[in-house]
Amino acid sequence: MQDPASETWAMDLFLMSHFTSSTMQTLFPRMDVLNLWQTVVVADAAFHPFLLHGMLALSSLHLASLRPSGQRARYTWLCQNHQGHAVSQYRHALEDVKLDQIGPVxxxxxxxxxxSLATLSDNALPKEGNPVSSDDGFKDVLALSTMLRGVPTILQGSRDRNRFKDSPYGIVMSVYKHIRSGTLYLPASTRSRYELLRTDCLSDLVAAGNINETAICRKAIDDLEVVHNDAVRNATGNALPDMLLHVDPLYLMKWAAIVSSDFITLLHSRHTAALVIMGEFASLFELVGEKWFLKNWVNNVLDIIRAIIAQPGLKWLRS
Structure with a gap:
């Protein structure tokens, strides 16, 4: 009879091998970031269990996506198990991040x-049997922001933590910080859409005279436009001539990390305008291209929002 501990170790070794040889290459389009993960991050995972569990969880979900739906159960369970360990330990690490932990965190x-993205893709959502309810699906939508809330705080740490900029992990900061170059990379039609959201949309969906909610939503729209512009700028700067423009999803996820806690509160209350803005954020992932962790992702998120949004907000959602 095989030792269960030995079997678990062998499976974890297999998952880690898959992560380094395959999964990693599907995540990071920038070679400098990929090189960081192939060398420094993988090595650091041996000393930070939350990071190791996170890698194993993502590897499991990637393997599940490569199997027919009837053969995914084992890898889905492995993902959930490792993700549970990773998230609990990650939250604990966020409570007091030491200098040598900033990079791994x-x-x-x-x-x-x-x-968070993959959880709402066709590779994770069940299509047979009992489908995910709109309430459960919306909890996963909210997780896009709530799970990343600690990142801006880490990057705005003490002067001592500025040494992080000169470490191998310093490149990570370029993903989470606004570029704000002053150059507009978005077409006029897209900029007009953002202006329409700031004016007519908020006028339609926020109660007259509610200056606070209007300001919260307008700030979220402003931040989204800046993140959108930065993401396109980065993709344009790294694209080869005649290359199809594909935006790095991490640049878009930056919005989920920086959006205000007041806006998150509005989302939790299913505020109509906030849901429209969340739908606008989701629609940006069409720019990423085909990825296993985004299979039908945009449609799935918009369907979840359509199922819970008040009728006046439907006309403002992207089709």
């Missing part, structure tokens, strides 16, 4: 981002 934030 930010690397884990990126894994959390991919796991």
């Amino acid at each position: 930010l690397a884990m934030a990126q894994i959390i981002a991919f796991l």
Whole structure:
């Protein structure tokens, strides 16, 4: 009879091998970021269990996506098991991040981002039997922001933590910080859409005279436009001539990390305008292209929002 501990170790070794040889290459389009993960991050996972569990969870979900739906159960369970360990330990690490933990914690934030995205893809949502309810699906939508809330705080730490910029992990900061170059990379039609959201949409969906809710939503729209512009700028700067423009999903997820806690509160209350803005954020992932962790993702998120949003908000959602 095989030793269960030995079997678990062998499976974890297999999952880690798959992560380093395959999964990793599907996540990071930038070679400098991929190189960081192939060297420094993988090595650091041996000393930070939350990071190791995160890698194993993402590897499991990637393997599940490569199997027919009837053969995914084992890998889905492995993902949920490792993700449970990773998230609980990650939250504990966020409570008091030491200098030598900043890099691994930010690397884990990126894994959390991919796991949050993949959870709402066709590769994770059941299509047979009992489908996910709109309430459960909306909890997963909310997790896109709530799981990344600690990242801006880490990057705004003490002067001593500025040494992080000169570490191998320093490149991670380029993903989470606004570029704000002043150059507009979005077409006029897209900028007009954002202006329409700030004016007519909020006028329609926020109660007259509610200056606070209007300001909260307008700030979320402003932040989304900046993140959108930065993401396109980055993709344009790294694209080869005649190359199809594909935006790095981590640049888009930056909005989920920086959006205000007041806006998150509005989302929790299913505020109509806030849901429209969340739908606008979801629609940006069409720019990423085909990825296993985004299979039918945009449609799935918009369907969840359509199922719970008040009727006046439907006309403002992207089709």
